[in-house]
Amino acid sequence: MTIEMTIIEMARAARAATRELARCPSELKNQVLLAIAAAVESEAKRIKSGNARDLAYARDRGLSDAMIDRLAITDATIHSMAQGLREVAGLSDPVGTADETTLRPNGLEVSRVRIPLGVIGIIYESRPNVTIDAAGLCLKSGNAAILRGGSEALHSNQALAAIIQQALANAGLPEGAVQVVPVRDRAAVNILLEQEEYVDLIIPRGGEGLIRFVVAHSKIPVLKHYKGVCHVYVDADADLDMAVEIGFNAKVQRPGVCNAMETLLVHADVASEFLPAMADRFSAAGVEMRGCERTLEILPEITPAKEADWPAEFLDLIVAIKVVDDMHQAGDHIAAYSSNHTEAIVTNHYGRARQFVQEIDSSVVLVNASTRFNDGGQLGLGAEMGISTSKLHAFGPMGLKELTTTKFVVFGDGQVRE
């Protein structure tokens, strides 16, 4: 069978599975999730043996240690995949719920009932655990999933797919409910992105290159974020000890992730007191600081910032620092350079706290808290499929609810339009 036929048949099978999935009760979906969790643990050997083939292939091709590290399935990975599935099984199911029901003057009873989106295509890079995480979230929200992992993780993903398929079959659910693309060829991605007749949503997870490729080629709506250039603004009325803790946490606690701070904006009135204290903490943690001219007057030992540092997502122990005259200037800087991902203010000024959260156009805006809290688990969504920085459908972390939509259900007694 050609790659094109393979993908089209997968897309059709997924679409065909949606009717059954949409009416599948939570109880059965949870049973399947728990069965997959148990099988991931009991068949760890089989998973690792598939993973070993991928690792050998990756070493042969000279992949970097970092990539091989991401690819490896350890006991910890096995445990975390199983644990993740059990957590998703424990979340409440959004499908079939309605926020409110209204009674129209003519007696019609109108509600907006949550339903699955239908078929979701997920395109991701090396980490094979995404196969399990994404399958779990799609299944729980009643969506059929077509999973396309990194080509270097093919055998790991196939082993995981076999476990999922077995659990679906045991539960009497269609195998089209969760499918893993079985070919390495990248043409498979292009073909998948053209199946707008069968696929409702594409979620790419990976580096900016992958995401731009998907957006450029997809005929299907895409939920994505390109990057997280997150800012912390230290206001004139900040508690400066708190500001140091938040700045440190936002930059250092896990620098390689999208909700880490990349640029620190400091009000001129507090810069000479705040920056030396902040710089001590950063230096001790090995953070490279790149400052604007006014920052350099206070911290002459650090690197001068270049224009390219302001829009940069360092994903590393590097921070850009800029002194601003007031919050308005901080807002202008954020409007110019942010990726609408996460911004925080540190202040004890009531009016400016309110103004900041009103005016900053990002998916998560925080007062007196670290940018690192932009995360589905931390914000109470229970689980996360990714973070969207585009405003349509979902803005910010996407949980189970963001994998659903609503339809109007109307109960009447023979009403007609006048």
Add this chain to the structure above:
Amino acid sequence: MTIEMTIIEMARAARAATRELARCPSELKNQVLLAIAAAVESEAKRIKSGNARDLAYARDRGLSDAMIDRLAITDATIHSMAQGLREVAGLSDPVGTADETTLRPNGLEVSRVRIPLGVIGIIYESRPNVTIDAAGLCLKSGNAAILRGGSEALHSNQALAAIIQQALANAGLPEGAVQVVPVRDRAAVNILLEQEEYVDLIIPRGGEGLIRFVVAHSKIPVLKHYKGVCHVYVDADADLDMAVEIGFNAKVQRPGVCNAMETLLVHADVASEFLPAMADRFSAAGVEMRGCERTLEILPEITPAKEADWPAEFLDLIVAIKVVDDMHQAGDHIAAYSSNHTEAIVTNHYGRARQFVQEIDSSVVLVNASTRFNDGGQLGLGAEMGISTSKLHAFGPMGLKELTTTKFVVFGDGQVRE
């Protein structure tokens, strides 16, 4: 200035206006809406004089009477535009509201606050009243609007735009808040559809040709419906008098709209009693009936249905009729031919009513009520920007809330990630 520069400058001006619009209080937005309403009435003469130029141009070009009719601005049109604006001013403003606020275990207070989408481009055909209706809904929801009406309505739309611009200026709001594309050339549409850097959403309103063109060329997310092939299923346990009233209303009350019924599905057990009564009503109203073979056994005088009738959106006094063995077969027919727009069941059977609303994958699913109720006003949204049959972001009629999204606002006391 070239067309390309004109459109790009409009898109930039719209983007620049979004910051001010997002924080504009409801009171001021309502004042502007009421000022536009007053000016539409007081400057009716100027609007009609622009419209007269368009009508003369349309007659010169030999446009159909139906098109000229849609293009004409009458006293009734003036009144309805002004009235529509006053109704939108009276609706509650979704911006700044939050459905619920949760307190996380670490003390973070998390809410999802409604915000405008940003810049909305609306591309529509002849009716110039859309200029006012769309401008009103965008303004009320805090979005900047770029309006591109039918080329034949250019002078009407320009006259309306001048009124809107004056009201914005009087209120001190940026003129980029509502703009009307000032050129006839269709290239303007192509250029607008490429401004993904500045425009957040495109809403096309018009025939299937326009919508397919927009979807094919847009780099920006599009909310649309192609067509409404709506079904009414008369169940074995239907109240047949009610079924006749609903069938008649769904087809005849306004046949040219997307929520009119196009196909009637009838359970075999009641077909011989129901169809003659239904056919009498349809015949008296001049409805052409096209039946399947089993329908023809009962109504031998009507036209045989062809395969092309099942997916057809007649938008006229024509109905396709099919006899089915049971609700499952009705569901299969709907799954194969519906446009996910509106489907209704007539039944007094509890279980089948529940099953129908659960299983039918359409934006509005009704029990014992006419399909004509798929309408923002009728369902309680207050106003309507159009009906979406794609599931992302909005599914069904779109009111003010569907022109917004949410961002997470988080208030803390110095919390950092462990």
